[in-house]
Amino acid sequence: MLKRAGRGQDPLGCDATQEGELAFECPACPHPGCNLPEGWDKASPEIEWLHTLFIATNANYRSGLKDKGICDVELAPGWGSFVEETRFQNHLTNYPNQKEINTCKSQHDAVLWANSHGKEGWLVSGTGLAQCGHHALVHKNGIGDLQKREKYCNMDYIILLAIISITLLRLVITYDIACQWSKNFASWMVEYPEHMHVDLDRVEVRTAVPGFHICAHGADCQRLFSLGLMLWVANTVGKEVESGWAHMNVASPSIQEMGPSNMHESLNDHWGSWNFQKIIMFRTLFRKRFKEAxxxxxxxxxxxxxxxxxxxxxxxxxxxxxxxxxxxDEDIANPYEEPVNTMTQRDIRLQLVKEEEADASRGILPLHKISPSTFLSTSLELEEQQRSIRLLVSFPSVYGTQRGKVLRVF
Ligand SMILES: [Zn+2]
Ligand SMILES: [Zn+2]
The missing domain is CATH 1.20.890 (cAMP-dependent Protein Kinase, Chain A)
Structure with missing residues (x-):
């Protein structure tokens, strides 16, 4: 790893290796001074959104570690994809009993499990990960162990380390439980060392729930955290992260039997290979995606x-x-929000029938054979039929016909 990262000729030797220096960075993500044009930070919003960094974060419980009492030595402490273990463990001691409060209607597993205990006889219950949201490359120092499922103190540390040196102006973080995790982002961040803070006056940080999960989150979360309603996020889904787990789960049975340091080095190696393979596939992948788009x-x-x-x-x-x-201005009424209908057509029809019965009992009879309530409901049905026909004429391939009759689509 040192050789591949060009560390062989450093006169200061291996010990001068910086944290995350041996990990492959994503060349397709925006890097000021490297792949962004001059004046990128002064571009108009129509261009500026292209300089957004998308980060997808997630946890996995296949790559745990059994407690076998092994005490081994870390050969590349924090040099690759894994966080530096000693500092990480010291950080976790500050949050021995962090209780997660869930106000989301989804009852998402990640929040429910956060308060559960770790697996008996296991040192590590899973892995937390931060990747680039569009290309699925793991960030340097973007992986850390989980001891008790998906605790915020573990995930916060991993996410903040992944964005530690960001100089971009826009950041979008996708997470299954973004609706819970993002609460008080600014206030919990100040508990961390100053070099891990994000300057929120300069950097716009937005959080979203990936497209695959948002439907289960209820109307409140969908309104605030859906990528489908956000401006300047293009066709982001936020679930690229799952493909990495599918790749890595195959190695889990072997990895969970190792010592802690050996586990980190092995995963560093696997994720390094994952990143490298991704990069060499970029040319064909981007061409395919561009044609599709x-x-x-x-x-x-x-x-x-x-x-x-x-x-x-x-x-x-x-x-x-x-x-x-x-x-x-997101504080004004959300135009995508469906109005809540408290009265149904059936309620109105019932009310009209009762009025007609009351009239009849007082001797007031309708002027025509058809009553006003029947006339009204028949008119509404006719109107709906006309709308269906209009849709059928406009979109025959979508709505189709059945035995010559218009399909009722609403
Ligand atoms: Zn990327
Ligand atoms: Zn939610």
Whole structure:
């Protein structure tokens, strides 16, 4: 690892190796002074979002470690993907009984398990990880052990180390339990050494729940943490991190029998290889993704335009203005939020029937054969049929027909 990282010729020797120096950094992520244009920090929002660093974080419980009483020596302490163990363990002693409070409706496993005890007879119950969100490369010092499931003090440390030297202006962190973890981000960060702080006056940090998990989080979390509603995050999903676990789980049965240092060195090696393989695959991967994006953009644009013209122009303008206003001020009403309907069509029909019965009992009879309530409900049904036909004509491939009848889609 020292040789590959070009450390062989340093006159100061191996001991001068800096933390994380032997890990491969992602060349596709933005690095000021390396792959960003001059004046990147003064670009307009339409360009500036391209300089966002996306970080995906997650935990895995396959790569634990049995307590076999082995005391071995770390050969590359904190030089690669793993955090430096002594400082990490010292940090954890500050949080012996950290209780996680869950206010999310999802009852996510990660939060529930955070308060559970570790596995009996095991030193390590799993691994916490911080990767780049778009390319799935592990950050230097982006891995650490978990002792009691997914405790915040472990994950906070790993995430802060992963972004320790960030000089970018935008950061998006995706995490299954971002809705809980991000609470009081600024206040818990000050408990850490000053060199681990993120300057929140300069750097815009946003947190989101990956697309795969957000549906289970309930309306409140979906409104605030959905990548689908965020501006300047493109088509980010935040679940690239899972592919790394699938790759690494194969090595777990062997790794869990090792000594602690041997485990770290082996995982450093595996993750180093993972990063390297990713980099050499970039050329074919990016070409494939670009072609897909190009084709799908045109397809989605066409479908969107067809759908859009089914609404009155005034309605569309009103919605667009509401979205633009919310994009710059999230404290105002969220235009994506579904209004809660407290009264159903059935309730109204029932109310009208009762009124008609009351009229009849007082001798007031309807002027026509059909009662006002029946007339109203028949009209609404007709209107819905007309809407279905309009959709069918606009999107035959989506809604289709069945035995010559329009499929009722709503
Ligand atoms: Zn990257
Ligand atoms: Zn939630």
């Amino acid at each position: 190009f084709t799908m953009r045109a397809k989605h644009q066409e479908l969107f335009n067809k759908f859009n013209v089914t609404f009155k122009p005034g309605t569309v303008q009103k919605w667009e203005a509401a979205v633009r206003a919310w994009d710059v």
